[in-house]
Amino acid sequence: MSYTKRNEFEDEFEKMAEFAKCLSHPARIAILKTLAERNTCICGEIVEILPLAQSTVSQHLKELKKCGLIIGEIDGPRSCYCINVERLREMEKLFREIISSLDSDMSACSCT
Amino acid sequence: MSYTKRNEFEDEFEKMAEFAKCLSHPARIAILKTLAERNTCICGEIVEILPLAQSTVSQHLKELKKCGLIIGEIDGPRSCYCINVERLREMEKLFREIISSLDSDMSACSCT
DNA sequence: TGACTTAATCGTATATTTACGATAAACGAT
DNA sequence: ATCGTTTATCGTAAATATACGATTAAGTCA
Numbered sequence: 472m473s474y475t476k477r478n479e480f481e482d483e484f485e486k487m488a489e490f491a492k493c494l495s496h497p498a499r500i501a502i503l504k505t506l507a508e509r510n511t512c513i514c515g516e517i518v519e520i521l522p523l524a525q526s527t528v529s530q531h532l533k534e535l536k537k538c539g540l541i542i543g544e545i546d547g548p549r550s551c552y553c554i555n556v557e558r559l560r561e562m563e564k565l566f567r568e569i570i571s572s573l574d575s576d577m578s579a580c581s582c583t
Numbered sequence: 584m585s586y587t588k589r590n591e592f593e594d595e596f597e598k599m600a601e602f603a604k605c606l607s608h609p610a611r612i613a614i615l616k617t618l619a620e621r622n623t624c625i626c627g628e629i630v631e632i633l634p635l636a637q638s639t640v641s642q643h644l645k646e647l648k649k650c651g652l653i654i655g656e657i658d659g660p661r662s663c664y665c666i667n668v669e670r671l672r673e674m675e676k677l678f679r680e681i682i683s684s685l686d687s688d689m690s691a692c693s694c695t
Numbered sequence: 696t697g698a699c700t701t702a703a704t705c706g707t708a709t710a711t712t713t714a715c716g717a718t719a720a721a722c723g724a725t
Numbered sequence: 726a727t728c729g730t731t732t733a734t735c736g737t738a739a740a741t742a743t744a745c746g747a748t749t750a751a752g753t754c755a
Contacts, residue, residue, distance in 0.1 A: 474710050474744060479634045480609035484616070491606035496713080497592035500599055500681065507688035514732060522591045527714055529733060534712095548722045548731045554689060563682055569612065570675055576619035577666060586714060586740050608743080626702060639744050641703055646742095660701045660752045698755085705748070712741070719734075725727085 487569055490562045493538040498523060498531050503554060506541060512552045599681055602674045605650040610635060610643050615666060618653060624664045 477485060494500055498521055505520055506512050514532065518525045532552060535541040539558040544551045589597060606612055610633055617632055618624050630640045644664060647653040651670040656663045 474708085474742095476634055476744075477609055480613055484609040484612040487612055488607055488609040491603045494603035495600055495607045497589055497596040497600040498713095500596040501592055503685060504596070504681075504688070507685040510690050515730095518732095522588060523713095524715055525732070526716075526734080530713075533733085545721085545732090548720095548729095550732060554685070556689070559682070559685070566678060569616075570671070573615060573619040573666070573671070576616070577668070578622050586712095586738085588714075610743095627700095630702095635743095636745055637702070638704080638746075642743075645703085657702090657751090660699095660750095662702060696755105698753100700753080701751085703748100703750075706746095708744085710741100710743075712739100714739085715737085717735080717737105719732100721731085721733100723728100723730085725729100 483565070483569065487565055489538055490540075490565065493534060493540060496531065496534075498528075499535055502528075502531060502535060503540065506552055506554050510553070514550045514552065517552075595677070595681065599677055601650055602652075602677065605646060605652060608643065608646075610640075611647055614640075614643060614647060615652065618664055618666050622665070626662045626664065629664075 477488070480488075501521060502517055505517055509516065514525075514528065517532075518528045521528055523531075532541065532543065532550075536543055539555055540562070541552050542555045544553075589600070592600075613633060614629055617629055621628065626637075626640065626644065629644075630637045633640055635643075644653070644655065644662075648655055651667055652674070653664050654667045656665075
């Protein structure tokens with residue numbers, strides 16, 4: 472039993488799925504929003520805002536970092552996080568492309 | 584141990600996260616693409632195209648249906664699926680809104 | 696009616712995700 | 726050097742997700 476077949480699809484779809492997975496928890500969207508609003512972007516602030524334990528927030532930050540949407544800089548005992556604008560743009564573009572590709576393919580639905 | 588705290592965030596974020604979760608597997612994106620390309624949209628065709636067992640495809644279809652991105656019509660022993668265009672637009676809009684809200688909040692990143 | 700086709704669901708195994716508390720690591724300050 | 730602060734990581738528990746084969750259900754057609 473193989474469990475995952477995520478790697479047997481078109482690169483574009485896998486990439487999109489990766490981004491989507493990253494946004495698939497409201498906490499991570501909330502983190503992005505918080506980072507956008509502040510430029511201090513210290514981890515502790517996020518912990519205060521979210522209804523989650525520090526370790527859990529840290530995990531979500533790790534996910535966001537893994538998919539490249541945020542950048543973390545260690546600054547003494549603190550960690551300074553901010554949004555990776557280029558990567559955000561990349562995601563935006565890919566999303567737009569896939570949606571518009573669906574749009575252009577789509578013809579009238581014959582089953583309703 | 585509560586396990587999930589998905590429901591303790593802003594509605595908009597939860598909604599976006601739902602959509603994102605739906606797109607978080609390449610198979611489901613591939614299904615949407617296939618549905619866009621054809622208007623016959625019979626389940627069996629999708630099974631032939633994807634490297635997945637029939638039952639697994641059925642499960643993915645169920646997910647897509649649950650979040651409203653596709654509509655299924657039972658047609659005799661077959662199932663005719665198609666994209667729910669309105670819902671797709673809704674997702675597109677929400678995504679665009681959230682991204683542009685990030686954009687407008689974002690100031691220079693102080694940590695790089 | 697009975698055989699065939701198609702797709703949903705069930706049962707199951709395994710991987711991953713989400714959450715927490717506890718601990719460790721890294722630094723600043725006293 | 727020790728203490729306090731901050732954050733990452735570890736260990737763990739429980740929920741979900743992913744995948745499959747087997748079965749069921751529902752309709753078609755001979």
